[in-house]
Amino acid sequence: MKSPVHITVTGAAGNIGYALVFRIASGQMLGKDQPVILRLLEIPQSAAALSGIAMELEDCAFPLLQDIVLTDDLSVGFHDSNYAILVGAKPRTKDMQRSDLIADNAKIFAAQGRAINEHAARDIRVLVVGNPANSNALITAANAPNINRQHFTAMMRLDHNRAKTQVALKTRHPVADVKHMTVWGNHSSTQFPDLGHCLVGGTPAFDLVSRDWAEDYFIPAVQHRGTAIIEARGASSAASAANAAIDHMRDWVLGTKEDDWTSMAIPSDEGHYGVKEGLIFSYPVTCSNGQYHIVTGLEVDDDMQNKMNTTEQELSQERDIISDFLKLSN
Ligand code: NAD
Numbered sequence: 001m002k003s004p005v006h007i008t009v010t011g012a013a014g015n016i017g018y019a020l021v022f023r024i025a026s027g028q029m030l031g032k033d034q035p036v037i038l039r040l041l042e043i044p045q046s047a048a049a050l051s052g053i054a055m056e057l058e059d060c061a062f063p064l065l066q067d068i069v070l071t072d073d074l075s076v077g078f079h080d081s082n083y084a085i086l087v088g089a090k091p092r093t094k095d096m097q098r099s100d101l102i103a104d105n106a107k108i109f110a111a112q113g114r115a116i117n118e119h120a121a122r123d124i125r126v127l128v129v130g131n132p133a134n135s136n137a138l139i140t141a142a143n144a145p146n147i148n149r150q151h152f153t154a155m156m157r158l159d160h161n162r163a164k165t166q167v168a169l170k171t172r173h174p175v176a177d178v179k180h181m182t183v184w185g186n187h188s189s190t191q192f193p194d195l196g197h198c199l200v201g202g203t204p205a206f207d208l209v210s211r212d213w214a215e216d217y218f219i220p221a222v223q224h225r226g227t228a229i230i231e232a233r234g235a236s237s238a239a240s241a242a243n244a245a246i247d248h249m250r251d252w253v254l255g256t257k258e259d260d261w262t263s264m265a266i267p268s269d270e271g272h273y274g275v276k277e278g279l280i281f282s283y284p285v286t287c288s289n290g291q292y293h294i295v296t297g298l299e300v301d302d303d304m305q306n307k308m309n310t311t312e313q314e315l316s317q318e319r320d321i322i323s324d325f326l327k328l329s330n
């Protein structure tokens with residue numbers, strides 16, 4: 001049996017947390033041979049709900065679950081943490097953009113970045129889910145200067161999965177046939193779901209669907225899916241977000257499928273595809289041996305370039321707004 005790893009989940013008593021922690025404890029994230037210690041971090045107001053979740057976790061008798069730590073103390077929550085999924089943050093409501101959450105949520109991620117810097121395992125891998133996820137990941141990384149910046153990522157997997165399913169439904173193929181999907185940029189309505197390199201059962205997607213369908217239906221449907229869910233449910237996506245977090249971490253740690261790639265928002269520090277350095281930007285990546293690698297050499301035409309520029313500009317604007325939180329003194 002492997003030694004147990006510590007997994008921190010913030011906001012564990014919230015909607016996403018409730019759909020997430022049981023799946024982690026059952027081995028769906030890191031594999032059926034990996035024992036886990038869950039470190040569940042919440043605010044004091046949610047302590048009672050969190051204790052109920054811990055009781056339910058116990059009642060599942062998960063063989064891989066070695067311990068559950070409940071806390072509202074950052075130093076305890078991130079102590080020796082090997083993996084952190086940062087969910088705890090305010091969700092948006094109808095008529096808000098995700099970026100409207102910046103002011104409320106930025107402080108949370110600055111404090112958590114500092115705690116990760118001080119208390120976590122030096123090779124911790126971090127996934128930010130709380131919105132606006134890309135900019136929150138930038139804040140977290142900036143406040144954890146002693147941890148490898150490449151280990152701070154934000155979640156685009158929900159957008160990636162949404163995009164794959166829309167193509168599968170349109171082409172009447174099983175979703176497993178849809179490969180080489182990419183969602184570029186920001187987890188916002190400027191994101192660019194890109195069919196240009198996508199294959200469906202080995203056939204280029206654009207041999208099966210029209211460019212008009214992509215422009216008029218597919219791209220806006222994926223960009224605005226979060227809003228559609230909030231309007232329908234009266235609350236933001238939760239089970240699908242938790243599922244995407246599991247997919248993101250599993251692929252990062254255990255590897256992507258040999259003939260496919262995924263979308264992850266990662267530091268743009270090497271300027272791949274001409275993206276400005278110093279943003280958390282979503283790229284196509286493959287993962288192996290616990291590392292991700294940007295898929296390079298994809299052809300980018302003028303239309304794609306324009307769409308990538310739009311989402312990059314939005315991320316730069318968000319970075320200007322959060323500039324105070326990117327300084328270590330905060
Ligand atoms: P929720 O309100 O149901 O739960 C949030 C939880 O976080 C609550 O239990 C709250 O007590 C806790 N919390 C608040 N501040 C905290 C702090 N400082 N430390 C620890 N915990 C804290 O919200 P939810 O539906 O679970 O969504 C959480 C976040 O995830 C939101 O920002 C939402 O917009 C975002 N989200 C992101 C994606 C994505 O694809 N990136 C998808 C869905 C939702």
Ligand code: LMR
Binds near residue numbers: 098131158225236
């Ligand atoms: C989503 O994409 O479903 C989440 O980011 C929630 C939201 O605010 O849209």
